[in-house]
Amino acid sequence: MTHSGGYNADARIRWQEWLPWLAALAAFFLLPEYLSLGARILIYILFALSLDLVLGYAGVITLGHSAFFGFGAYVAGILSAKLGISDPMLQLVAAALGAGLLGLGTGAIILRTSGLTLLMLTLAITSVCLEIANKATPVTGGADGLSGIVIAPILGSFKFDMFGKTAYLWCLVVLFGAWWLIRRLIYSPFGATLAGLRENGIRMHAIGAPVYRRLLIAYGLSAMFAGIAGALLTQTNQFVGLNVLGFEPAGELLVMLILGGVGRIYGAFIGPVVYLIAQDQLAKQFPEYWYLGIGAMLVVVVLFARGGLLGIADGLIARLRSKP
Amino acid sequence: MEAFLSSLVSVAFHGTAFGMILYVISVGLSVTMGLMGFANLAHGVFAMAGGYVMTTAMNRYGVPFPLALALAFLGVAAASVVLERLLYARLYNAGELEQVLFTIGLIFMSVAVARMIYGTLQQPVYLPEYLKGQFPLLGRDFPTYRVFLIVFSSLMIAALWFGVERTRWGAMVRAAVDNRPMAQSVGINTTQLFTLTFALGSGLAGLGGALGAEIISVQPTYPFEQLVYFLIVVSIGGLGSLRGPFIAALLIGLTDTACKYWLPQFGAFFIYIATIALLLWRPMGLFGRRA
Numbered sequence: 001m002t003h004s005g006g007y008n009a010d011a012r013i014r015w016q017e018w019l020p021w022l023a024a025l026a027a028f029f030l031l032p033e034y035l036s037l038g039a040r041i042l043i044y045i046l047f048a049l050s051l052d053l054v055l056g057y058a059g060v061i062t063l064g065h066s067a068f069f070g071f072g073a074y075v076a077g078i079l080s081a082k083l084g085i086s087d088p089m090l091q092l093v094a095a096a097l098g099a100g101l102l103g104l105g106t107g108a109i110i111l112r113t114s115g116l117t118l119l120m121l122t123l124a125i126t127s128v129c130l131e132i133a134n135k136a137t138p139v140t141g142g143a144d145g146l147s148g149i150v151i152a153p154i155l156g157s158f159k160f161d162m163f164g165k166t167a168y169l170w171c172l173v174v175l176f177g178a179w180w181l182i183r184r185l186i187y188s189p190f191g192a193t194l195a196g197l198r199e200n201g202i203r204m205h206a207i208g209a210p211v212y213r214r215l216l217i218a219y220g221l222s223a224m225f226a227g228i229a230g231a232l233l234t235q236t237n238q239f240v241g242l243n244v245l246g247f248e249p250a251g252e253l254l255v256m257l258i259l260g261g262v263g264r265i266y267g268a269f270i271g272p273v274v275y276l277i278a279q280d281q282l283a284k285q286f287p288e289y290w291y292l293g294i295g296a297m298l299v300v301v302v303l304f305a306r307g308g309l310l311g312i313a314d315g316l317i318a319r320l321r322s323k324p
Numbered sequence: 325m326e327a328f329l330s331s332l333v334s335v336a337f338h339g340t341a342f343g344m345i346l347y348v349i350s351v352g353l354s355v356t357m358g359l360m361g362f363a364n365l366a367h368g369v370f371a372m373a374g375g376y377v378m379t380t381a382m383n384r385y386g387v388p389f390p391l392a393l394a395l396a397f398l399g400v401a402a403a404s405v406v407l408e409r410l411l412y413a414r415l416y417n418a419g420e421l422e423q424v425l426f427t428i429g430l431i432f433m434s435v436a437v438a439r440m441i442y443g444t445l446q447q448p449v450y451l452p453e454y455l456k457g458q459f460p461l462l463g464r465d466f467p468t469y470r471v472f473l474i475v476f477s478s479l480m481i482a483a484l485w486f487g488v489e490r491t492r493w494g495a496m497v498r499a500a501v502d503n504r505p506m507a508q509s510v511g512i513n514t515t516q517l518f519t520l521t522f523a524l525g526s527g528l529a530g531l532g533g534a535l536g537a538e539i540i541s542v543q544p545t546y547p548f549e550q551l552v553y554f555l556i557v558v559s560i561g562g563l564g565s566l567r568g569p570f571i572a573a574l575l576i577g578l579t580d581t582a583c584k585y586w587l588p589q590f591g592a593f594f595i596y597i598a599t600i601a602l603l604l605w606r607p608m609g610l611f612g613r614r615a
Contacts, residue, residue, distance in 0.1 A: 061421050109600070113607045115420065116363060120559040121603055127552055128596045135591055247548065251428055258425055292436035298429025302422045303414060 011187035020269050024172055028165075035164040039236045041276050042171040043229050046178050048257045048268035050225035053182060055254075056263030057191065058218045059198030060111070063250050064122030065226055067106070067129045068099040070245035072227030075099070077146045077240035078139060086152040092174070092231050099227020100220050107219035111212060123247060130245040145241035149234060160235070167236040174232060178225055183265060185221070194218055198263070255294060258301055261308030270309050333464065335582050341470040342539055343577025344477035347570050349532035350557040351484070352525020358501050358564020360416060360518055363423045366430040367529055367554055368547035372438065374400045374530025375542035379447040389452045393534055400530025401523040408522045413515075431547045438544040446541040473535060481570065484528075488566055497521055501564045553580075556599050561609050568611030 027038055047069055054060045072095035079085040079094055110121040133140045140146055153159040160166045185191050193214050196204045204211050234240050243249060252275075260271025283290040305312055353367040374396040381387040381395050407430075415423050455472055458465035488494035499507040500514050508514050533542070540550060557576055561568030576595065583594050602610070 055421070061424060063424070109604060113603065116357065116555075116559055116563065117603050117607045117609075119363065119420075119424070120555050121600060123552060123555065124596045124599050124603075128593065128600070131591045131593045131596065135589060135593070247551065254425065254428070262421075288436045288440045290436075291432050291439075295429045295432030295434075295436060298425050298432065299411070302418075302426040302429065303411070306422070 011184075013183075017266075020266070021172075021176065028168060028172075032163065032165075035168045036236070037276065037280055039164055039168045039171045040233075041272050042168070042175050043232045043236070044253070044256060044272035044276060045269050046171075046175050046232070047226055047229040047253055048260070048272050049178065049182055049265070050222045050229065051253055051257055052262065052265070052268045053185070053194075053222040053225070054219055055257065056267070057186060057198060058194040058215055059201075060215065060219065061119060062122040063119055063247060063254070064124075064126035065222075065253060066245055066247075066250040067122075067126035068103055068223040068226035069230040069233075069249065069253075070126070070129055070133065071102050072096070072099045072230030073234045073240045073244045074133060074140060074146070074230075075227070076231035076234040077149050080149045080151065080234075081146055082139065086150045088151055088154050088170070088235050091151075091235065092228055095227045095231035096224045099230070100224035102227075103223020104216065104220040107216050107223070111215045111219060123250075126246055126250060130242065133242055133245055141240070143242060145239055147239050149238045149240070151235050151238060160238075164236065171232050171236065174228065178228065179265070182225070186265065190214070190217075255298060257308075258298065259308055261310035264310055267308055267310050274309065330464075331585065335585050336578065337466055337470065339578035339581035340574065341473045341577070342536075342581055343574035344474055344481075345532055345536035345539055346553060346557055346577055347532075347573035348477050348480065348535065349529045350554045350561075350569055350573060351481075351566065352522075352528045353554055354558045354561060354563060354565065354569045355497070355501075355525050356522055357558060359497065359521055362412065362416065363420055364412075364427050365424060365551060365555075366427040366434070366547065367526075368550045369430060369434040370400050370404060370526040370529035371533030371536075371540075371550070371554075372434065372542060372544075372546040373403065374533035375537040375540075375546070376438065376442065376447065377530065378534035378537060379449060379542060382450060383448065389455070393531060396534035397527045397531040400533075401527030404526030405519060405523045408519055412522070413518075416518075431551075434547055435544045438546075442544070444544060446543040447537065449538045449542075451538070469538060476535070480528075480531075485566060493517075493520075552596075556595070559609055560599060560602055562611040563609065565609075565611045568609055571610060 024038075024042070028035070031038070047065075050068075051062075051065050054062060054065075075095040075098045076091040079091050085091065085094075106125050110118055110125070113121060134142055136142070137144075151160050154166065154170060158166050158170075160170075186194075193204070193209055196209065197211060197215060201211060230244060233244065256271035256275045257268055258271070259275055260269065261267030279290065282293075301308060307314065349371045350367070352370075353364060356362055356364055356367075377396040377399045378392045381392040382389065387395065411426070415426055451469055455469045457468050459468040459471045460466075461471070488497060496507070496512050496517055499510075500512060500517055504514060533540075533546075540546070553576065557569050557572045560575070561570070561572035579598065580592065580595055583590060583592070587594070
């Protein structure tokens with residue numbers, strides 16, 4: 001159940017793996033007043049999945065994944081508000097290509113380094129994006145954000161309604177497609193290479209794996225998925241603000257993924273659900289305690305529960321099974 | 325021409341003052357990262373704590389300025405020893421990801437605590453009379469406090485360099501940075517050395533935060549907002565070196581001030597671009613050793 005991938009793993013989809021999708025559909029019918037929160041959660045699951053691909057599977061520690069999320073968000077927003085291209089499919093494709101290319105371009109530079117330098121470069125890249133978005137007011141709207149975004153009906157027939165029903169289902173469909181692709185990737189020989197790089201990069205060099213090229217492809221793909229998530233955010237909110245770029249959204253995403261469990265597909269599902277629901281319930285009443293709690297949680301997870309919530313669950317199940 | 329020259333002098337002066345503060349804050353980070361290989365993103369927390377200690381001591385208890393500075397240094401150093409022994413020490417052998425997450429967690433907690441105690445507004449700094457006003461130098465007037473900052477920081481940096489280059493403790497630190505297992509096997513108590521060095525580095529950060537409270541305003545989001553600057557100084561300067569971060573800090577201080585003065589429409593854009601370019605040219609920093 002850990003989905004760490006690799007050659008020996010059984011790639012067939014198990015029955016448990018349908019549960020998140022059933023839950024998402026049930027939420028659509030049972031909790032209609034929470035659909036906008038639901039869409040946000042689905043978007044962040046996709047974003048967390050993209051981070052999990054580079055961080056959890058390939059072992060690249062990045063503090064700047066928001067660069068691609070924000071880039072995708074701004075591509076979709078600018079296409080609609082400035083260029084009049086309001087078709088959501090086209091926007092997604094453009095955001096995916098744009099963010100993917102940005103990922104390949106910046107990845108080609110930063111993946112040659114490691115450690116603190118790599119960390120610093122990822123942070124610097126998302127900071128550059130933030131500065132550009134902040135200062136290029138005529139194109140991005142600057143600190144006021146980009147409004148006036150119109151999204152055409154999907155396939156010409158499904159209009160984005162004010163209750164967020166279409167947006168929720170649209171996010172769900174896109175997430176499902178992305179999940180399927182990422183799952184295939186992780187169970188492929190390519191995914192096994194990534195896991196090998198995470199565990200021991202030097203040994204992968206020694207056995208002749210094209211380390212740099214594999215990392216670069218993983219980074220580009222991850223950036224592409226992050227860009228799609230960003231574009232979805234623009235489409236559901238019909239607004240883009242500066243808060244999609246910089247260190248803070250990247251750090252927040254990291255927190256969600258760690259909370260769920262790194263290096264396992266469903267860690268990226270659990271984390272955003274728990275984090276965003278908790279945030280929705282608690283953050284507005286007790287903003288100070290919210291940040292204190294998040295910080296304390298990170299420290300505790302790092303010191304005592306490195307596998308996150310799913311790791312804890314695994315431990316409990318193993319303990320139950322070992323006692324006949 | 326005269327006006328340009330005057331603004332040039334002014335930018336150089338303010339940039340130097342800012343660079344000095346950046347160095348005093350960041351040097352501890354360079355040493356802890358070089359010595360212990362610990363990715364301590366929470367270093368800014370110590371600087372912020374120093375700023376709060378000083379402003380609280382002065383504004384609430386009427387402590388004189390020099391004593392408040394000393395309190396900021398000692399208070400932060402003492403608190404950092406507790407943190408190091410209780411928490412940091414557990415993660416010395418952990419992976420980089422764990423260290424990054426742990427220190428981000430510390431940042432979140434410190435931001436929350438600072439907001440609970442002090443609110444979101446920035447802390448006012450009331451300088452003593454003798455540091456206010458202008459200081460005439462070579463036919464120009466300079467703000468006295470900045471002159472004090474530059475002189476005081478220079479003296480402190482000189483003392484630090486003397487300590488590291490000429491004393492027994494400094495020799496032990498340098499030995500441990502170069503080769504920790506070897507240093508340990510010739511009988512250096514590296515654990516104790518780490519704790520001491522960490523305390524000194526954090527204390528300096530606290531002192532820097534207090535000294536620079538007038539330049540880098542003390543408010544709860546300080547550790548988040550200034551993190552990039554401290555990390556840039558350390559990564560450009562090179563880990564474990566004293567000289568590298570000094571030059572990097574001055575460069576950053578001057579460039580940042582110049583950009584804000586002449587090209588405010590670009591913000592910190594050039595700093596980031598220059599950092600990226602520099603790290604591509606020399607991934608280990610200007611004075612870093614090849615890993």
